[in-house]
Amino acid sequence: MLETHDLTKSFKGLMALKRHHLRVGPGEIVGVIGPNGSGKSTLFNLISGFLRPSQGGVRFEGHEISRLAPATIARLGIARTFQGTRLFKNLSVLENVRAGAQLRYPVNLVEAVSGWGRARAHQTASEGRAWGLLELVGLAEVAAQPAGSLPYGNQRRLEIARALATGPKLLMMDEPAAGLDSHETAALLQLIRRIRDQFELAVILIEHDMDLVMNLCERIQVLAYGETIAEGTPAEVQADPRVREAYLGGVA
Amino acid sequence: MSDLEYVLQQLINALSIGSLYALVAVGLSIIFSLLRLTNFAHGDMMMVGAFATLFAQLAGLGFLPAVGVGILVSALAGVIIERVAYRPVRGAPDVTMLLTSVALTYILENLGILLFSSSPRNFPLPDWMNHLYSFADGRITFNNINLLTLGVTLLALLFLNWFVRRTQVGLGMRAAAEDLTAAHLVGLDVNRVIVVAFVLASAFAGVAGVLWAAQAGVVEPQMGFTPLLKAFVAAIIGGFGSIPGAIVGGFVLGALEVLIQSLPGDWGLSPYRDALVFALLIAFLLFRPGGILGVRQEVKL
Structure with missing residues (x-):
């Protein structure tokens, strides 16, 4: 239902996202992870229409949407929540x-x-x-x-309710668990599953909380410096040496 | 007793002038809250409304239908300036929008001078508008223009309150005023919200223009300039971008002006009324930029 093809964005020569490909099917929950500055937020801003791609594009249900205004994209059925809420x-x-x-x-x-x-x-x-x-x-x-x-935790839930009110087919969540304690995160996981089932949504989430990502997502894509370095099931991604390197190398 | 009568008379004057300021300031605030645009051309919507009313009367319409025409024309003029002048620079730096609005004011006022000449024209009023009420042996007097100014303003403000609180389009306006990006994101038709804001603000300015012309007895192309400046001061005193702030600011400013003018003559302050008002503006900008109501002046990302 959603497909990015060759999606590229550079800011004054700095490649924020390079030749990105991602397909999300109906009802799927996909996680996008990666160290800070890896291009995750750029990806979200490209899909929701706040940024224009330098190259490539985004297709949603067969239509090219990468040149449309954010409100039009919302109307087509893509909703998002913000990092740190934007109520x-x-x-x-x-x-x-x-x-x-x-x-x-x-x-x-x-x-x-x-x-x-x-x-x-x-x-x-x-x-x-x-x-x-x-x-x-x-x-x-x-x-x-x-x-x-x-x-804060309730503001998060409210932002999800507001996004759902627009009647989306795809919900994009930018770090929904940031700032939540483990109890709240567990409740959030239940909520995301429930809304996916009830509204037959596809969900893409950007997240740093690995527990949430590994438990919730059926498929995970890993970005580093704008490039896609791995994609697969949680188990596959966890086992991938390039992922370990990107995370440990970047943090340590 | 005469002291009380004097106070009452001044109170009537203050309410009458204050409600005009509030009516104009509300429009400035609505537009500022959405676009961070100080719409200097707002005063010219008063001129448009007053002239349209004048010409509708000259064309043979009765006074009240002519006022209706005047309000419609000023609302339409608001839609046009938004579409032609402001939409192309939307999203540009605040300074660009500010300069656009200053330029627009000059264009509109000179257009007015070109079309109608700069000399004031008599603004015909039906006799009942000038009907005078006199109490306490003529120590308290007011006419129907004063009453109407206050009454119409109150009705307009009640309507506005109902509109933004109870209607869906009003909800969209409040949402967009708070966070334009988030408003886009939930699929609000932001263009429409902005057009509606200009319709409301300009219609209010048209009403204010007719009332202002009625009090002055004349219309002229630059009639909007002084009330615009005063409304701007009122909006800032109350809290720029907030509707209640504009209302409070309008009445406070009206009261203050009347107070300054009614001070004892030997204090020698009344000739400096406008200077004092603008000194107050500077004081507010320096020490309390959020105005009386303490509106947050947040920097948008």
Whole structure:
């Protein structure tokens, strides 16, 4: 369903991502790992339309999407969460999810002001969808609180609910476990599995937490300095000498 | 007793002028919150609204329908300046957008002078607008223009509050104002949100333009300049980019101006009213840039 082909990005001569190839099938959970600066975030920004490739492209369900605007890509069914969350902090928890849901229940200005046409039906529907998602991530009780007042782990869950509200077929998560304790990480793993099953999503995640990646992902791709150095099942990747070198060499 | 009457009279004056400032400042704040753009051409939307009302009346429309036309035309003008002038420079450095808006102001005002000449024109009003209410042997007086200014402003602000809090498009506006990137990401049609913001802001400016012209009795191409500067001060005093801040700032500034003017004559301060107001602006920028409401001035990445 998602395929990057020959995807390359250079910043003023620095190759952030080199001839990258990745295929993600429906319902698959794929992890992208690698040391800092290996091109993981560049990859996400290319797929979600915040960056334009220097070469190559991204196909989603057969369409080339690498020149489309982020909002258009979201509409096609790719949602993402950010490293460190990017919520509307002064909006309430419910409003954050509704902001995502309105993509599927659009209302125009005349309808919004007059209450005619789709306004009521769509407003009710988007609110219903938002409540359903808040139930799913366990935040229904705090729906009226400002998003910025939630503890960090819950902000993460809220960002996932907001992403799901846009009705994605592919969910990209940028370091979803960063800053979570082991208990919260275990809950996150359960949540990701549950939403994959319930919404029949494909999931790509960038993650440093190896426990999460190895337990959750069916397939893992390893990047270093913009190049793909390994790809396979968790066991295969763990056994790969180049991966060990990239990690140990980089850190030690 | 006469002290109380004096205070009441000044309070009426303060509310009347303050609500005009609030009405203009709200529009500045809405646009700033979305684009980090100080829209100096906002004052010219007042001019557009007032002139459109004038010409609609000259074309034979009654006063109220003519005002309706004026508001529609100023809203349309807002959409046009967004599309023609601001959208092409969106995402450029703040300074580029600022200069664009200054340039746009000059273009619009000179266009106004070219089309309508720079001499003020009489702004016809129906008699009922000037109807005077007089109390306490004429020591408290106000007319329907004062009442209407306050009433219309309150209605406009209530509408705005309802719009941004209760409608889906308003939710989109608040979301986009907080984080434009995240708004793109959840698939919000940011262009539409921005157009709606310009429609609202410019329609408000059109209303303010008509009220301003009604109080002055005349319209002229540069009529938007002074109220724009004052509204800018009001928006910053209250907290730039925040709607409640603009409202608070507008009324505070109105009250302050009236207070300065009503100080005893031998203090000799009233001629320096505008100087004092702008000194206050500088003081706020230096010591409390978030304004009275303490709006966070975050740097966007």
